[in-house]
Amino acid sequence: MRAFAELLERLVYTRSRNAKLKLIGDYLRSAPDPDRGWALAALTGELSLPGVKAGVIRQMVTERVDPDLFAMSYDYVGDLAETVALIWPAPPDAVLDAKPEALSLGETVERLSRLTRLDAPAALSAMLDRLDASERYAVLKLATGGMRVGVSARLAKTAFAQAVDLPVEDVEEVWHGIDAPYPALFAWGAGDGKRPDARGLPVFRPFMLAQPLEGEADLSDYAAEWKWDGVRVQLVRAGGQTRLYSRAGDDITGSFPEVAEAFLREGVADGELLVRGAGQGADAHGGAAASFNALQQRLNRKTVTKKMLAEHPAFVRLYDLLIDGERDVRTRPWTERRARLEAFAEGLDPERFDVSRLITAKDFDDLARLREGARESAIEGVMLKRRDSEYVAGRKAGLWYKWKRDPLTADCVLMYAQRGHGKRSSFYSDYTFGAWDSEGGLLPVGKAYFGFTDEELAWLDKFVRANTVGRFGPVREVEKTLVLEVAFDSIHESTRHKSGLSMRFPRIARIRTDKPAAEADRVETLKALIV
Amino acid sequence: MTALGSWVHAHPDGIHIPDGDFWIDPSAPRDRALVTHGHADHARGGHGAVLATPETLDIMECRYGPQSGQPVRYGETLRLGGVDVRFVPAGHILGSAQIVMEKDGERVVVSGDYKRRPDPTCPPFEPVPCDVFVTEATFALPVFRHPDAADEARKLIAAARANPDRCVLAGAYALGKAQRLILELRSAGWDRPIHIHGALQRLCDLYRAHGIDLGDLRPVADAKKADLKGEIVLCPPSALNDRWSRRLPDPITAMASGWMRVRQRARQRNVELPLVISDHADWDELTATVTELDPEELWVTHGRDDALVHWRRSQQKKARALHLSGLEDEDD
Numbered sequence: 104m105r106a107f108a109e110l111l112e113r114l115v116y117t118r119s120r121n122a123k124l125k126l127i128g129d130y131l132r133s134a135p136d137p138d139r140g141w142a143l144a145a146l147t148g149e150l151s152l153p154g155v156k157a158g159v160i161r162q163m164v165t166e167r168v169d170p171d172l173f174a175m176s177y178d179y180v181g182d183l184a185e186t187v188a189l190i191w192p193a194p195p196d197a198v199l200d201a202k203p204e205a206l207s208l209g210e211t212v213e214r215l216s217r218l219t220r221l222d223a224p225a226a227l228s229a230m231l232d233r234l235d236a237s238e239r240y241a242v243l244k245l246a247t248g249g250m251r252v253g254v255s256a257r258l259a260k261t262a263f264a265q266a267v268d269l270p271v272e273d274v275e276e277v278w279h280g281i282d283a284p285y286p287a288l289f290a291w292g293a294g295d296g297k298r299p300d301a302r303g304l305p306v307f308r309p310f311m312l313a314q315p316l317e318g319e320a321d322l323s324d325y326a327a328e329w330k331w332d333g334v335r336v337q338l339v340r341a342g343g344q345t346r347l348y349s350r351a352g353d354d355i356t357g358s359f360p361e362v363a364e365a366f367l368r369e370g371v372a373d374g375e376l377l378v379r380g381a382g383q384g385a386d387a388h389g390g391a392a393a394s395f396n397a398l399q400q401r402l403n404r405k406t407v408t409k410k411m412l413a414e415h416p417a418f419v420r421l422y423d424l425l426i427d428g429e430r431d432v433r434t435r436p437w438t439e440r441r442a443r444l445e446a447f448a449e450g451l452d453p454e455r456f457d458v459s460r461l462i463t464a465k466d467f468d469d470l471a472r473l474r475e476g477a478r479e480s481a482i483e484g485v486m487l488k489r490r491d492s493e494y495v496a497g498r499k500a501g502l503w504y505k506w507k508r509d510p511l512t513a514d515c516v517l518m519y520a521q522r523g524h525g526k527r528s529s530f531y532s533d534y535t536f537g538a539w540d541s542e543g544g545l546l547p548v549g550k551a552y553f554g555f556t557d558e559e560l561a562w563l564d565k566f567v568r569a570n571t572v573g574r575f576g577p578v579r580e581v582e583k584t585l586v587l588e589v590a591f592d593s594i595h596e597s598t599r600h601k602s603g604l605s606m607r608f609p610r611i612a613r614i615r616t617d618k619p620a621a622e623a624d625r626v627e628t629l630k631a632l633i634v
Numbered sequence: 635m636t637a638l639g640s641w642v643h644a645h646p647d648g649i650h651i652p653d654g655d656f657w658i659d660p661s662a663p664r665d666r667a668l669v670t671h672g673h674a675d676h677a678r679g680g681h682g683a684v685l686a687t688p689e690t691l692d693i694m695e696c697r698y699g700p701q702s703g704q705p706v707r708y709g710e711t712l713r714l715g716g717v718d719v720r721f722v723p724a725g726h727i728l729g730s731a732q733i734v735m736e737k738d739g740e741r742v743v744v745s746g747d748y749k750r751r752p753d754p755t756c757p758p759f760e761p762v763p764c765d766v767f768v769t770e771a772t773f774a775l776p777v778f779r780h781p782d783a784a785d786e787a788r789k790l791i792a793a794a795r796a797n798p799d800r801c802v803l804a805g806a807y808a809l810g811k812a813q814r815l816i817l818e819l820r821s822a823g824w825d826r827p828i829h830i831h832g833a834l835q836r837l838c839d840l841y842r843a844h845g846i847d848l849g850d851l852r853p854v855a856d857a858k859k860a861d862l863k864g865e866i867v868l869c870p871p872s873a874l875n876d877r878w879s880r881r882l883p884d885p886i887t888a889m890a891s892g893w894m895r896v897r898q899r900a901r902q903r904n905v906e907l908p909l910v911i912s913d914h915a916d917w918d919e920l921t922a923t924v925t926e927l928d929p930e931e932l933w934v935t936h937g938r939d940d941a942l943v944h945w946r947r948s949q950q951k952k953a954r955a956l957h958l959s960g961l962e963d964e965d966d
Contacts, residue, residue: 116906176777189777
């Protein structure tokens with residue numbers, strides 16, 4: 104238990120991703136079985152201990168501590184496990200006298216998993232009495248789930264993959280077919296077991312991703328499609344169950360029930376989740392869809408209301424087919440998968456699914472001309488896919504390219520700056536900028552924290568410090584004199600800023616010390632760019 | 635019969651004793667101020683006359699320039715109007731005192747800020763039985779239990795030794811905490827030079843002038859970046875994430891504060907190595923002190939007065955909050 108508690112303790116205070124990977128990797132290499140498997144389950148959020156819930160923990164602690172003092176403490180600390188770990192009073196002498204035996208993580212999980220709601224308070228109390236504050240925190244975190252140590256499931260899997268020298272995509276792929284504490288996974292990682300099999304299970308497969316296009320492509324080798332601005336999803340149906348996964352491999356089935364219910368063919372497909380509307384594209388592009396803004400109403404919802412389903416009905420524009428029925432076709436060329444996809448889609452509800460249309464272009468120049476019109480049609484850009492490419496996980500050179508439309512730019516005035524994180528914690532690196540309104544005042548239109556070089560960052564940081572006119576906690580307000588050329592993909596109506604505007608992917612393109620602030624753009628001009 | 639301690643008036647900006655014509659730790663300039671200790675939230679400049687321990691007066695002169703004051707030694711009794719006044723050690727920082735007042739057979743102790751743990755920079759808190767005990771409550775929640783400061787200092791040393799290519803940068807309150815941390819590091823065996831931010835220099839010199847040996851201290855400004863690898867650097871908390879720290883070799887950010895006990899608090903400040911070291915009493919010290927003194931009434935100046943008053947009342951004893959303002963201590 105000590106080693107796992109120490110791991111959590113160190114993860115809490117570590118900000119760098121690489122340092123986190125190393126901490127977890129070191130632990131997974133050195134901890135014995137089954138401890139390391141349970142640790143991996145806890146970090147990936149797969150550990151479930153139904154007998155020990157928050158209610159049980161509250162009941163247990165208020166038997167030892169004044170309930171009002173506990174409530175005040177919980178209110179201050181804000182985390183149940185941490186509050187209880189810190190507040191837990193020294194046990195009666197009798198318990199201390201009985202030499203505490205060191206429980207391993209595996210034994211702890213095993214004991215916790217046998218507890219029922221009835222016997223949990225007493226058993227957990229006895230366990231906490233034998234631990235120090237940091238071990239108590241670890242045990243309570245195991246029980247309540249949600250480690251809150253700044254480690255995503257994906258990061259934990261990456262740490263495992265790196266520790267055993269396997270591609271993380273392979274680990275992702277077998278992940279949903281294995282159970283904690285993952286003996287098969289560790290055996291495979293150590294080289295003395297075969298790869299676990301996920302057939303017949305609705306598991307996530309890693310996505311194939313595109314690189315930005317630089318230069319040209321020969322259309323006899325590459326097929327072109329429109330690039331839709333929605334959420335990339337994977338649809339999986341196996342063994343009679345359907346799941347929707349996000350690009351990170353998170354299960355988002357619950358947020359889009361109407362899509363999941365309609366995906367009734369066995370297989371795995373890749374596509375773009377969109378909602379019906381007229382914000383982007385038109386019939387000529389294979390059907391219009393609403394803007395990303397409309398889709399946002401549907402994202403990150405645990406429960407979906409009937410109203411939401413009616414106002415923003417979702418559908419998926421299919422891009423690719425990974426598994427056709429039971430047949431894994433990922434190693435087949437794109438042309439074959441595309442033909443299979445078209446046949447596959449025939450059997451699906453057209454209300455919920457269509458196939459991304461291919462662009463007919465004579466040659467690359469012709470395609471470039473079509474792309475020129477993308478902004479007017481409110482389409483994000485085009486995709487190029489190598490006709491003979493296999494479906495491979497990750498972003499592999501030469502196979503898929505994204506060719507976004509050229510960004511829009513605006514000259515804005517720097518208004519506020521905030522310090523960054525990690526290596527940037529001493530730099531003012533997050534910038535809020537504004538445009539002029541009709542009364543001659545500045546209204547914030549966006550916020551950007553990348554696009555500049557290290558030298559430009561140092562310059563901007565110096566500017567902020569030398570021109571501060573107000574401080575609000577971590578935020579500094581600056582003299583409204585500096586013009587920044589901001590590049591962004593598109594601009595939308597939004598309630599986030601007072602200007603009623605919000606930008607997609609804003610970044611600092613140039614520092615315009617040559618331009619007086621009065622000549623920066625006006626809110627009206629930016630509003631005209633909304634499509 | 636009048637209420638207990640009715641001659642002691644608590645106002646948001648300090649404690650006023652009309653019969654003695656003085657204020658204790660007033661936050662606005664007053665003709666006569668009795669000051670418990672040198673932290674800026676208790677000791678303000680601009681008073682007519684200041685009565686404080688010689689060490690506290692020195693600290694105030696170091697910060698605000700010459701004071702028209704009267705040094706009062708621990709244990710010495712003064713008569714101010716109809717009130718007998720005595721300063722006794724509070725164990726908080728160098729020169730820190732509780733102010734013991736007696737009038738008409740009633741004794742009221744204003745303890746200022748205090749702690750019960752050993753601190754090599756000042757004499758220990760002296761418990762004085764009293765009718766009314768006036769206490770702070772900065773860490774008055776049962777989640778605050780400060781560990782042994784020596785163990786925390788050892789963590790700091792271990793981090794410095796484990797990272798020969800980086801330095802450990804520890805934020806510590808410039809008055810009291812920094813010097814105590816230096817002494818803890820010394821007794822834990824760190825005899826290398828300790829590098830300090832310019833803002834710590836004068837107060838460290840002052841501690842030395844009072845006979846406290848801090849060992850080899852060097853200004854960070856004099857050191858080359860590469861020479862600070864594997865070393866320990868101290869600065870005020872406000873400098874931790876400031877651009878001043880860019881001169882250091884990839885610093886590991888540490889902070890010595892009682893607030894570091896709560897993980898999310900440490901995370902909010904970008905701290906990688908939290909050191910739970912406080913010059914304030916923790917929950918156990920506060921409750922043990924009140925239990926030991928067992929005053930008729932407990933008055934709570936600032937901090938988590940709600941929790942401490944609740945705890946005392948749950949024992950069927952009298953307690954109330956004074957709601958003094960301006961005494962929050964975010965960095966201790």
